[in-house]
Amino acid sequence: MTDHPADPRPRVTASNHSVAIAGTRCGSCGYCCLxxxxxxxxxxxxxxxxxxxxxxxxxAGTVQxxxxxxxxxxxxxxxxxxxxxxxxxxxxTGKVTAPQVGARARxxxxxxxxxxxxEVIC
Amino acid sequence: xxVYVYGVGTTSFGKHPDxxxxxxxxxxxxxxxxDAGPGAIEAAYVGTVFGxxxxxxxxxxxLGLLGxxxxxxENACASGSTAFxxxxxxxxxxxxxxxxxxxxxxxxxxFDGPIAPEAxxxxxxxxxxLPALYAMSAARYMACxxxxxxxxxxxxxxxxxHASTNERAQFRTPVTLEQVLSSPMIxxxxxxxxxxxxxxxxxxxxxxxxxxxxxxxxxxxxxxxSGHLWDYRSKHVWGQDLVSTTxxxxxxHAGITPDEIDVLEVHDAFTIGEIVTLEALGLAALGExxxxxxxxxxxxxxxxxxxxxxxLISRGHPLGATGLAQLAEIVGQLRGDQSTxxxxxxxxxxxxxxxxxxxxxxxxxxVITVLSGAAQ
Ligand SMILES: [Zn+2]
Numbered sequence: 060m061t062d063h064p065a066d067p068r069p070r071v072t073a074s075n076h077s078v079a080i081a082g083t084r085c086g087s088c089g090y091c092c093l094x095x096x097x098x099x100x101x102x103x104x105x106x107x108x109x110x111x112x113x114x115x116x117x118x119a120g121t122v123q124x125x126x127x128x129x130x131x132x133x134x135x136x137x138x139x140x141x142x143x144x145x146x147x148x149x150x151x152t153g154k155v156t157a158p159q160v161g162a163r164a165r166x167x168x169x170x171x172x173x174x175x176x177x178e179v180i181c
Numbered sequence: 182x183x184v185y186v187y188g189v190g191t192t193s194f195g196k197h198p199d200x201x202x203x204x205x206x207x208x209x210x211x212x213x214x215x216d217a218g219p220g221a222i223e224a225a226y227v228g229t230v231f232g233x234x235x236x237x238x239x240x241x242x243x244l245g246l247l248g249x250x251x252x253x254x255e256n257a258c259a260s261g262s263t264a265f266x267x268x269x270x271x272x273x274x275x276x277x278x279x280x281x282x283x284x285x286x287x288x289x290x291x292f293d294g295p296i297a298p299e300a301x302x303x304x305x306x307x308x309x310x311l312p313a314l315y316a317m318s319a320a321r322y323m324a325c326x327x328x329x330x331x332x333x334x335x336x337x338x339x340x341x342x343h344a345s346t347n348e349r350a351q352f353r354t355p356v357t358l359e360q361v362l363s364s365p366m367i368x369x370x371x372x373x374x375x376x377x378x379x380x381x382x383x384x385x386x387x388x389x390x391x392x393x394x395x396x397x398x399x400x401x402x403x404x405x406x407s408g409h410l411w412d413y414r415s416k417h418v419w420g421q422d423l424v425s426t427t428x429x430x431x432x433x434h435a436g437i438t439p440d441e442i443d444v445l446e447v448h449d450a451f452t453i454g455e456i457v458t459l460e461a462l463g464l465a466a467l468g469e470x471x472x473x474x475x476x477x478x479x480x481x482x483x484x485x486x487x488x489x490x491x492x493l494i495s496r497g498h499p500l501g502a503t504g505l506a507q508l509a510e511i512v513g514q515l516r517g518d519q520s521t522x523x524x525x526x527x528x529x530x531x532x533x534x535x536x537x538x539x540x541x542x543x544x545x546x547x548v549i550t551v552l553s554g555a556a557q
Contacts, residue, residue, distance in 0.1 A: 124367060127295055136308075
Protein backbone atom coordinates (compact mmCIF):
# COMPACT_ATOMS: atom_id res chain seq x y z
CA MET A 60 0.00 0.00 0.00
CA THR A 61 1.22 3.46 -0.85
CA ASP A 62 0.15 6.98 0.09
CA HIS A 63 1.01 8.17 -3.42
CA PRO A 64 -0.60 6.05 -6.11
CA ALA A 65 0.38 6.63 -9.74
CA ASP A 66 -0.25 10.24 -10.72
CA PRO A 67 -3.63 10.47 -12.51
CA ARG A 68 -3.27 14.12 -13.58
CA PRO A 69 -2.91 15.23 -17.22
CA ARG A 70 0.70 15.31 -18.47
CA VAL A 71 1.93 18.79 -19.23
CA THR A 72 5.06 18.93 -21.37
CA ALA A 73 7.33 21.95 -21.49
CA SER A 74 10.36 22.49 -23.71
CA ASN A 75 12.08 25.58 -25.13
CA HIS A 76 9.35 28.13 -24.34
CA SER A 77 6.59 25.87 -25.60
CA VAL A 78 4.06 24.17 -23.37
CA ALA A 79 1.65 21.45 -24.49
CA ILE A 80 -0.51 18.80 -22.92
CA ALA A 81 -0.60 15.14 -23.81
CA GLY A 82 -3.76 13.14 -24.42
CA THR A 83 -5.53 11.05 -27.02
CA ARG A 84 -7.68 11.64 -30.09
CA CYS A 85 -10.15 9.25 -31.72
CA GLY A 86 -9.45 8.54 -35.38
CA SER A 87 -13.09 7.61 -35.91
CA CYS A 88 -15.22 10.28 -34.18
CA GLY A 89 -12.59 12.89 -33.33
CA TYR A 90 -13.23 12.80 -29.57
CA CYS A 91 -10.34 14.31 -27.59
CA CYS A 92 -9.42 13.58 -24.02
CA LEU A 93 -6.54 13.93 -21.59
CA UNK A 94 -6.68 10.32 -20.40
CA UNK A 95 -4.24 7.75 -21.73
CA UNK A 96 -7.20 5.44 -22.40
CA UNK A 97 -7.02 2.60 -24.90
CA UNK A 98 -10.53 2.97 -26.33
CA UNK A 99 -12.51 6.08 -27.20
CA UNK A 100 -14.91 6.86 -24.35
CA UNK A 101 -17.38 8.32 -26.85
CA UNK A 102 -17.52 5.64 -29.56
CA UNK A 103 -15.32 2.72 -28.55
CA UNK A 104 -12.85 2.99 -31.45
CA UNK A 105 -9.09 2.86 -31.07
CA UNK A 106 -7.38 6.05 -29.90
CA UNK A 107 -4.11 7.61 -30.98
CA UNK A 108 -1.79 9.69 -28.80
CA UNK A 109 -2.21 13.42 -29.32
CA UNK A 110 -0.62 16.62 -28.13
CA UNK A 111 -2.82 19.66 -27.55
CA UNK A 112 -1.74 23.28 -27.78
CA UNK A 113 -1.93 25.34 -24.57
CA UNK A 114 -4.57 27.98 -25.32
CA UNK A 115 -8.25 27.87 -24.49
CA UNK A 116 -11.30 29.56 -22.99
CA UNK A 117 -12.40 29.56 -19.35
CA UNK A 118 -15.60 27.51 -18.91
CA ALA A 119 -15.81 28.56 -15.25
CA GLY A 120 -13.49 29.40 -12.38
CA THR A 121 -13.43 29.75 -8.61
CA VAL A 122 -11.13 30.44 -5.69
CA GLN A 123 -11.06 27.53 -3.26
CA UNK A 124 -10.49 29.05 0.18
CA UNK A 125 -10.43 25.90 2.31
CA UNK A 126 -7.61 23.47 2.92
CA UNK A 127 -8.18 20.02 1.41
CA UNK A 128 -5.68 17.15 1.36
CA UNK A 129 -3.07 19.48 2.86
CA UNK A 130 -3.27 21.84 -0.12
CA UNK A 131 -2.85 25.40 1.14
CA UNK A 132 -5.58 27.90 0.22
CA UNK A 133 -6.35 30.05 -1.60
CA UNK A 134 -6.22 27.95 -4.79
CA UNK A 135 -7.43 29.54 -8.01
CA UNK A 136 -9.07 26.86 -10.14
CA UNK A 137 -10.70 26.83 -13.55
CA UNK A 138 -12.08 24.51 -16.16
CA UNK A 139 -10.48 25.51 -19.46
CA UNK A 140 -11.87 24.31 -22.79
CA UNK A 141 -8.72 23.99 -24.86
CA UNK A 142 -9.01 25.23 -28.43
CA UNK A 143 -8.07 21.80 -29.73
CA UNK A 144 -10.54 19.89 -27.61
CA UNK A 145 -10.39 18.67 -24.04
CA UNK A 146 -11.77 20.39 -20.97
CA UNK A 147 -8.98 20.70 -18.43
CA UNK A 148 -9.04 21.46 -14.71
CA UNK A 149 -6.11 23.77 -14.06
CA UNK A 150 -4.70 25.90 -11.30
CA UNK A 151 -4.41 29.55 -12.32
CA THR A 152 -1.64 32.01 -11.47
CA GLY A 153 -2.11 35.69 -10.73
CA LYS A 154 -4.37 37.68 -8.48
CA VAL A 155 -6.67 35.84 -6.09
CA THR A 156 -9.95 36.20 -7.93
CA ALA A 157 -12.13 33.73 -9.81
CA PRO A 158 -11.11 33.58 -13.50
CA GLN A 159 -13.94 35.02 -15.59
CA VAL A 160 -16.19 32.80 -17.69
CA GLY A 161 -15.24 33.25 -21.35
CA ALA A 162 -11.79 34.72 -20.67
CA ARG A 163 -8.84 33.43 -22.69
CA ALA A 164 -6.24 31.37 -20.87
CA ARG A 165 -2.96 29.63 -21.62
CA UNK A 166 -1.16 26.72 -19.96
CA UNK A 167 2.22 27.78 -18.61
CA UNK A 168 3.47 24.59 -16.93
CA UNK A 169 2.75 22.89 -13.63
CA UNK A 170 2.49 23.97 -9.99
CA UNK A 171 5.20 22.77 -7.64
CA UNK A 172 2.73 20.04 -6.57
CA UNK A 173 2.44 18.91 -10.22
CA UNK A 174 -0.95 20.32 -11.21
CA UNK A 175 -1.54 21.82 -14.68
CA UNK A 176 -0.99 25.58 -14.30
CA UNK A 177 -2.50 28.29 -16.52
CA GLU A 178 -2.63 32.05 -16.74
CA VAL A 179 -5.45 34.29 -17.89
CA ILE A 180 -4.41 36.18 -21.03
CA CYS A 181 -5.18 39.88 -20.66
CA UNK B 182 -46.12 -5.89 -8.27
CA UNK B 183 -46.90 -2.41 -6.92
CA VAL B 184 -44.55 -1.22 -4.20
CA TYR B 185 -45.41 0.62 -0.99
CA VAL B 186 -43.42 2.19 1.81
CA TYR B 187 -44.75 0.60 5.02
CA GLY B 188 -42.62 2.53 7.47
CA VAL B 189 -39.74 4.98 7.86
CA GLY B 190 -37.33 5.88 10.65
CA THR B 191 -34.44 8.28 11.21
CA THR B 192 -32.04 9.46 13.87
CA SER B 193 -31.60 13.11 14.59
CA PHE B 194 -28.96 14.55 12.25
CA GLY B 195 -25.86 16.37 13.37
CA LYS B 196 -22.49 15.73 14.96
CA HIS B 197 -22.69 12.60 17.12
CA PRO B 198 -18.98 11.80 17.61
CA ASP B 199 -19.61 9.65 20.69
CA UNK B 200 -22.47 7.58 19.28
CA UNK B 201 -21.33 4.43 17.46
CA UNK B 202 -22.52 4.03 13.87
CA UNK B 203 -24.30 0.77 14.75
CA UNK B 204 -26.32 2.57 17.44
CA UNK B 205 -27.44 5.25 14.99
CA UNK B 206 -28.45 2.56 12.51
CA UNK B 207 -30.36 0.59 15.16
CA UNK B 208 -32.37 3.66 16.18
CA UNK B 209 -33.40 4.35 12.59
CA UNK B 210 -34.19 0.71 11.80
CA UNK B 211 -36.22 0.15 14.99
CA UNK B 212 -38.32 3.22 14.27
CA UNK B 213 -38.95 2.03 10.70
CA UNK B 214 -39.82 -1.51 11.82
CA UNK B 215 -42.29 -0.23 14.44
CA ASP B 216 -43.82 2.14 11.90
CA ALA B 217 -44.22 -0.69 9.38
CA GLY B 218 -45.84 -3.13 11.81
CA PRO B 219 -45.15 -6.84 12.26
CA GLY B 220 -43.76 -8.98 9.45
CA ALA B 221 -40.51 -10.71 8.52
CA ILE B 222 -37.83 -8.73 6.68
CA GLU B 223 -36.62 -10.90 3.81
CA ALA B 224 -33.61 -8.85 2.66
CA ALA B 225 -31.72 -5.64 3.51
CA TYR B 226 -30.08 -3.11 1.19
CA VAL B 227 -27.63 -0.82 2.98
CA GLY B 228 -25.97 2.34 1.63
CA THR B 229 -22.90 4.09 3.02
CA VAL B 230 -19.91 5.91 1.56
CA PHE B 231 -17.31 5.92 4.33
CA GLY B 232 -18.70 3.20 6.62
CA UNK B 233 -16.57 0.14 7.40
CA UNK B 234 -16.74 -3.00 5.25
CA UNK B 235 -19.75 -5.08 6.22
CA UNK B 236 -21.61 -1.94 7.32
CA UNK B 237 -25.00 -3.57 6.88
CA UNK B 238 -24.08 -6.67 8.84
CA UNK B 239 -22.54 -4.53 11.61
CA UNK B 240 -25.65 -2.35 11.76
CA UNK B 241 -28.18 -5.20 11.81
CA UNK B 242 -26.34 -7.75 13.98
CA UNK B 243 -27.68 -6.64 17.35
CA LEU B 244 -31.22 -6.42 15.95
CA GLY B 245 -31.00 -10.07 14.93
CA LEU B 246 -31.67 -9.21 11.31
CA LEU B 247 -29.30 -11.91 10.10
CA GLY B 248 -29.38 -14.92 7.84
CA UNK B 249 -31.13 -12.93 5.09
CA UNK B 250 -29.45 -11.44 2.02
CA UNK B 251 -27.71 -8.22 3.14
CA UNK B 252 -26.39 -6.11 0.26
CA UNK B 253 -24.02 -3.19 0.90
CA UNK B 254 -24.00 -0.49 -1.77
CA GLU B 255 -21.96 2.67 -2.42
CA ASN B 256 -22.91 5.42 -4.90
CA ALA B 257 -21.42 8.54 -3.30
CA CYS B 258 -24.12 10.86 -1.90
CA ALA B 259 -26.78 8.74 -3.60
CA SER B 260 -25.80 5.57 -1.68
CA GLY B 261 -28.91 5.50 0.53
CA SER B 262 -31.11 6.25 -2.47
CA THR B 263 -29.41 3.47 -4.41
CA ALA B 264 -30.15 1.07 -1.52
CA PHE B 265 -33.79 2.20 -1.71
CA UNK B 266 -33.79 1.74 -5.50
CA UNK B 267 -32.53 -1.83 -5.18
CA UNK B 268 -35.07 -2.53 -2.41
CA UNK B 269 -37.84 -1.12 -4.61
CA UNK B 270 -36.95 -3.34 -7.56
CA UNK B 271 -36.67 -6.43 -5.36
CA UNK B 272 -40.34 -5.98 -4.46
CA UNK B 273 -41.43 -4.76 -7.90
CA UNK B 274 -40.06 -7.87 -9.58
CA UNK B 275 -41.59 -10.17 -6.99
CA UNK B 276 -38.30 -11.40 -5.59
CA UNK B 277 -39.27 -10.46 -1.99
CA UNK B 278 -42.44 -9.47 -0.13
CA UNK B 279 -40.93 -7.17 2.54
CA UNK B 280 -37.44 -5.65 2.65
CA UNK B 281 -35.43 -3.03 4.51
CA UNK B 282 -33.50 -0.12 2.97
CA UNK B 283 -30.98 1.56 5.27
CA UNK B 284 -28.55 4.44 4.87
CA UNK B 285 -25.90 5.32 7.43
CA UNK B 286 -22.86 7.52 7.85
CA UNK B 287 -20.53 8.66 10.63
CA UNK B 288 -18.52 11.47 9.09
CA UNK B 289 -17.20 13.00 12.33
CA UNK B 290 -15.09 9.90 12.88
CA UNK B 291 -13.61 10.24 9.38
CA PHE B 292 -13.09 13.96 8.73
CA ASP B 293 -12.22 17.08 10.74
CA GLY B 294 -13.04 19.43 7.87
CA PRO B 295 -14.27 19.03 4.32
CA ILE B 296 -14.37 15.62 2.69
CA ALA B 297 -10.98 14.89 1.15
CA PRO B 298 -10.96 14.60 -2.66
CA GLU B 299 -9.95 11.18 -4.00
CA ALA B 300 -6.22 11.16 -4.78
CA UNK B 301 -6.49 8.49 -7.50
CA UNK B 302 -8.77 10.82 -9.46
CA UNK B 303 -7.19 13.46 -11.74
CA UNK B 304 -9.22 16.38 -10.43
CA UNK B 305 -9.15 15.09 -6.87
CA UNK B 306 -5.35 14.92 -7.00
CA UNK B 307 -5.32 18.54 -8.15
CA UNK B 308 -7.21 19.44 -4.97
CA UNK B 309 -10.69 20.10 -6.41
CA UNK B 310 -13.24 19.88 -3.59
CA LEU B 311 -16.96 19.36 -4.12
CA PRO B 312 -17.80 22.92 -3.00
CA ALA B 313 -15.39 24.22 -5.67
CA LEU B 314 -17.00 22.02 -8.35
CA TYR B 315 -20.45 23.40 -7.45
CA ALA B 316 -18.99 26.91 -7.17
CA MET B 317 -17.94 26.73 -10.81
CA SER B 318 -21.54 25.87 -11.75
CA ALA B 319 -22.67 28.94 -9.80
CA ALA B 320 -20.05 31.11 -11.51
CA ARG B 321 -21.20 29.84 -14.88
CA TYR B 322 -24.84 30.63 -14.01
CA MET B 323 -23.93 34.13 -12.91
CA ALA B 324 -22.11 34.81 -16.16
CA CYS B 325 -24.57 33.12 -18.53
CA UNK B 326 -27.97 33.52 -16.86
CA UNK B 327 -27.58 36.53 -14.56
CA UNK B 328 -27.93 34.51 -11.36
CA UNK B 329 -27.28 36.76 -8.34
CA UNK B 330 -25.62 36.25 -4.96
CA UNK B 331 -28.93 37.07 -3.32
CA UNK B 332 -30.76 34.39 -5.33
CA UNK B 333 -28.18 31.83 -4.19
CA UNK B 334 -28.46 32.95 -0.57
CA UNK B 335 -32.27 32.83 -0.72
CA UNK B 336 -32.03 29.03 -0.98
CA UNK B 337 -30.29 28.82 2.40
CA UNK B 338 -32.68 31.33 4.01
CA UNK B 339 -35.68 29.26 2.84
CA UNK B 340 -34.26 25.91 3.89
CA UNK B 341 -33.16 27.20 7.32
CA UNK B 342 -36.65 28.55 7.85
CA HIS B 343 -38.09 25.15 6.92
CA ALA B 344 -35.77 23.37 9.34
CA SER B 345 -36.69 25.66 12.22
CA THR B 346 -39.46 23.32 13.37
CA ASN B 347 -37.79 20.04 12.36
CA GLU B 348 -36.52 18.72 15.67
CA ARG B 349 -34.22 16.26 13.87
CA ALA B 350 -32.46 18.90 11.76
CA GLN B 351 -28.86 19.88 12.41
CA PHE B 352 -29.41 23.66 12.02
CA ARG B 353 -32.74 25.03 13.27
CA THR B 354 -31.90 28.71 13.65
CA PRO B 355 -33.23 30.92 10.84
CA VAL B 356 -30.68 33.12 9.07
CA THR B 357 -30.96 36.29 6.98
CA LEU B 358 -29.70 36.94 3.46
CA GLU B 359 -27.06 39.23 4.94
CA GLN B 360 -25.85 36.52 7.34
CA VAL B 361 -25.57 34.02 4.48
CA LEU B 362 -23.68 36.45 2.27
CA SER B 363 -21.33 37.66 5.01
CA SER B 364 -20.36 34.16 6.21
CA PRO B 365 -16.83 33.09 5.23
CA MET B 366 -16.21 32.43 1.53
CA ILE B 367 -15.58 28.72 0.86
CA UNK B 368 -15.31 28.67 -2.93
CA UNK B 369 -16.32 31.86 -4.77
CA UNK B 370 -19.26 32.61 -4.92
CA UNK B 371 -20.39 30.02 -2.34
CA UNK B 372 -20.18 31.08 1.30
CA UNK B 373 -20.08 28.78 4.32
CA UNK B 374 -23.85 29.01 4.95
CA UNK B 375 -24.45 27.86 1.35
CA UNK B 376 -22.69 24.55 1.99
CA UNK B 377 -24.07 21.47 3.72
CA UNK B 378 -22.46 20.58 7.06
CA UNK B 379 -20.54 17.47 8.10
CA UNK B 380 -23.15 15.18 9.68
CA UNK B 381 -23.69 11.81 11.30
CA UNK B 382 -26.93 9.88 11.11
CA UNK B 383 -28.99 7.01 9.77
CA UNK B 384 -32.34 6.59 8.08
CA UNK B 385 -34.36 3.54 7.07
CA UNK B 386 -37.48 2.43 5.24
CA UNK B 387 -39.48 -0.80 5.11
CA UNK B 388 -40.98 -1.57 1.70
CA UNK B 389 -43.40 -4.23 0.58
CA UNK B 390 -46.18 -5.28 -1.73
CA UNK B 391 -49.73 -3.93 -1.51
CA UNK B 392 -51.48 -4.71 1.77
CA UNK B 393 -54.24 -2.04 1.85
CA UNK B 394 -52.98 -0.16 4.89
CA UNK B 395 -54.11 3.49 4.58
CA UNK B 396 -50.80 4.79 5.96
CA UNK B 397 -48.76 3.02 3.28
CA UNK B 398 -47.30 5.31 0.64
CA UNK B 399 -47.18 4.08 -2.96
CA UNK B 400 -43.92 4.26 -4.91
CA UNK B 401 -45.03 5.28 -8.42
CA UNK B 402 -41.51 5.11 -9.88
CA UNK B 403 -37.87 4.86 -8.86
CA UNK B 404 -35.09 5.44 -11.40
CA UNK B 405 -31.30 5.21 -10.99
CA UNK B 406 -28.83 6.45 -13.58
CA SER B 407 -25.12 7.18 -13.72
CA GLY B 408 -23.68 10.13 -15.60
CA HIS B 409 -22.35 10.14 -19.15
CA LEU B 410 -19.07 11.86 -19.96
CA TRP B 411 -18.98 15.51 -18.88
CA ASP B 412 -16.50 17.31 -21.11
CA TYR B 413 -15.98 20.03 -23.72
CA ARG B 414 -19.07 18.87 -25.60
CA SER B 415 -21.36 19.45 -22.57
CA LYS B 416 -23.52 22.54 -22.86
CA HIS B 417 -24.88 22.37 -19.33
CA VAL B 418 -23.25 22.63 -15.92
CA TRP B 419 -22.12 19.53 -14.09
CA GLY B 420 -24.93 17.11 -13.23
CA GLN B 421 -27.77 18.93 -14.95
CA ASP B 422 -28.11 16.52 -17.86
CA LEU B 423 -28.00 13.51 -15.54
CA VAL B 424 -30.83 14.85 -13.36
CA SER B 425 -32.99 15.78 -16.36
CA THR B 426 -32.64 12.41 -18.11
CA THR B 427 -33.33 10.56 -14.84
CA UNK B 428 -36.36 12.78 -14.19
CA UNK B 429 -37.78 12.21 -17.67
CA UNK B 430 -37.74 8.47 -17.08
CA UNK B 431 -39.16 8.79 -13.55
CA UNK B 432 -42.05 10.97 -14.78
CA UNK B 433 -42.78 8.55 -17.63
CA HIS B 434 -42.86 5.50 -15.36
CA ALA B 435 -45.05 7.34 -12.83
CA GLY B 436 -47.33 8.79 -15.51
CA ILE B 437 -47.08 12.32 -14.10
CA THR B 438 -45.87 15.76 -15.17
CA PRO B 439 -43.78 18.12 -12.99
CA ASP B 440 -46.84 20.35 -12.41
CA GLU B 441 -48.52 17.56 -10.46
CA ILE B 442 -45.83 17.34 -7.78
CA ASP B 443 -46.97 18.82 -4.47
CA VAL B 444 -43.75 18.53 -2.44
CA LEU B 445 -40.08 17.74 -3.17
CA GLU B 446 -36.88 16.87 -1.34
CA VAL B 447 -33.89 17.55 -3.61
CA HIS B 448 -30.11 17.50 -3.36
CA ASP B 449 -29.12 20.96 -2.07
CA ALA B 450 -25.62 20.01 -0.89
CA PHE B 451 -24.82 23.55 -2.06
CA THR B 452 -27.33 26.31 -2.88
CA ILE B 453 -26.60 26.21 -6.59
CA GLY B 454 -27.43 22.47 -6.51
CA GLU B 455 -31.07 23.15 -5.63
CA ILE B 456 -31.34 25.76 -8.40
CA VAL B 457 -29.83 23.58 -11.14
CA THR B 458 -31.77 20.52 -9.98
CA LEU B 459 -35.16 22.25 -10.03
CA GLU B 460 -34.53 23.34 -13.62
CA ALA B 461 -33.56 19.78 -14.52
CA LEU B 462 -36.73 18.52 -12.84
CA GLY B 463 -38.79 20.86 -15.03
CA LEU B 464 -39.93 23.31 -12.34
CA ALA B 465 -38.22 26.21 -14.08
CA ALA B 466 -36.78 26.90 -17.53
CA LEU B 467 -33.01 26.73 -18.04
CA GLY B 468 -31.40 29.70 -16.31
CA GLU B 469 -34.60 30.68 -14.47
CA UNK B 470 -34.16 28.50 -11.35
CA UNK B 471 -32.67 31.34 -9.31
CA UNK B 472 -36.07 33.01 -9.14
CA UNK B 473 -37.81 30.11 -7.38
CA UNK B 474 -36.56 30.53 -3.81
CA UNK B 475 -36.37 34.31 -4.15
CA UNK B 476 -40.04 34.59 -5.16
CA UNK B 477 -41.36 32.09 -2.60
CA UNK B 478 -42.52 29.47 -5.13
CA UNK B 479 -40.45 26.78 -3.36
CA UNK B 480 -41.14 27.90 0.23
CA UNK B 481 -43.71 26.25 2.48
CA UNK B 482 -46.96 27.92 1.42
CA UNK B 483 -45.69 28.34 -2.17
CA UNK B 484 -46.98 26.35 -5.14
CA UNK B 485 -44.05 23.85 -5.14
CA UNK B 486 -42.51 23.57 -1.64
CA UNK B 487 -38.96 22.22 -1.88
CA UNK B 488 -36.98 20.75 1.01
CA UNK B 489 -39.56 21.18 3.79
CA UNK B 490 -37.21 19.21 6.09
CA UNK B 491 -34.54 21.90 5.68
CA UNK B 492 -32.68 19.98 2.96
CA LEU B 493 -29.07 18.87 3.13
CA ILE B 494 -28.05 22.43 4.01
CA SER B 495 -30.06 22.52 7.25
CA ARG B 496 -31.22 18.99 8.09
CA GLY B 497 -27.63 17.82 7.52
CA HIS B 498 -25.89 15.58 5.00
CA PRO B 499 -24.73 12.24 6.40
CA LEU B 500 -23.90 11.04 2.87
CA GLY B 501 -25.19 7.46 2.82
CA ALA B 502 -28.17 8.31 5.05
CA THR B 503 -29.32 11.33 3.07
CA GLY B 504 -31.49 9.64 0.44
CA LEU B 505 -33.51 7.78 3.05
CA ALA B 506 -33.76 10.89 5.24
CA GLN B 507 -35.26 12.69 2.22
CA LEU B 508 -37.61 9.75 1.65
CA ALA B 509 -38.74 9.77 5.30
CA GLU B 510 -39.65 13.45 5.01
CA ILE B 511 -41.75 12.91 1.87
CA VAL B 512 -43.48 9.83 3.31
CA GLY B 513 -44.38 11.95 6.37
CA GLN B 514 -45.68 14.71 4.11
CA LEU B 515 -47.86 12.31 2.08
CA ARG B 516 -49.30 10.88 5.31
CA GLY B 517 -50.04 14.38 6.63
CA ASP B 518 -47.79 13.80 9.67
CA GLN B 519 -45.49 16.84 9.50
CA SER B 520 -47.48 19.29 11.67
CA THR B 521 -45.95 22.78 11.46
CA UNK B 522 -44.09 22.07 8.22
CA UNK B 523 -46.89 20.05 6.59
CA UNK B 524 -47.68 20.87 2.96
CA UNK B 525 -51.49 21.02 2.82
CA UNK B 526 -53.17 18.27 0.77
CA UNK B 527 -49.85 16.86 -0.46
CA UNK B 528 -50.67 13.90 -2.70
CA UNK B 529 -47.62 13.50 -4.98
CA UNK B 530 -44.06 13.81 -3.69
CA UNK B 531 -40.62 13.51 -5.27
CA UNK B 532 -37.18 12.65 -3.89
CA UNK B 533 -34.01 13.44 -5.88
CA UNK B 534 -30.48 12.53 -4.77
CA UNK B 535 -27.25 13.20 -6.66
CA UNK B 536 -23.86 11.65 -6.01
CA UNK B 537 -20.62 12.93 -7.49
CA UNK B 538 -16.88 12.96 -7.23
CA UNK B 539 -15.48 11.02 -10.20
CA UNK B 540 -13.85 13.50 -12.58
CA UNK B 541 -14.93 13.59 -16.21
CA UNK B 542 -18.42 12.20 -15.71
CA UNK B 543 -21.70 14.00 -15.18
CA UNK B 544 -22.31 12.53 -11.69
CA UNK B 545 -21.71 9.13 -10.15
CA UNK B 546 -25.41 8.50 -9.72
CA UNK B 547 -28.79 10.19 -9.61
CA VAL B 548 -31.85 8.55 -8.08
CA ILE B 549 -35.36 9.96 -8.46
CA THR B 550 -38.38 8.50 -6.69
CA VAL B 551 -42.01 9.56 -7.17
CA LEU B 552 -44.46 8.69 -4.40
CA SER B 553 -48.17 9.11 -3.78
CA GLY B 554 -50.20 9.11 -0.58
CA ALA B 555 -53.46 7.32 0.19
CA ALA B 556 -55.51 10.27 -1.05
CA GLN B 557 -54.31 9.41 -4.56
ZN1 LIG C 1 -14.48 7.98 -30.94
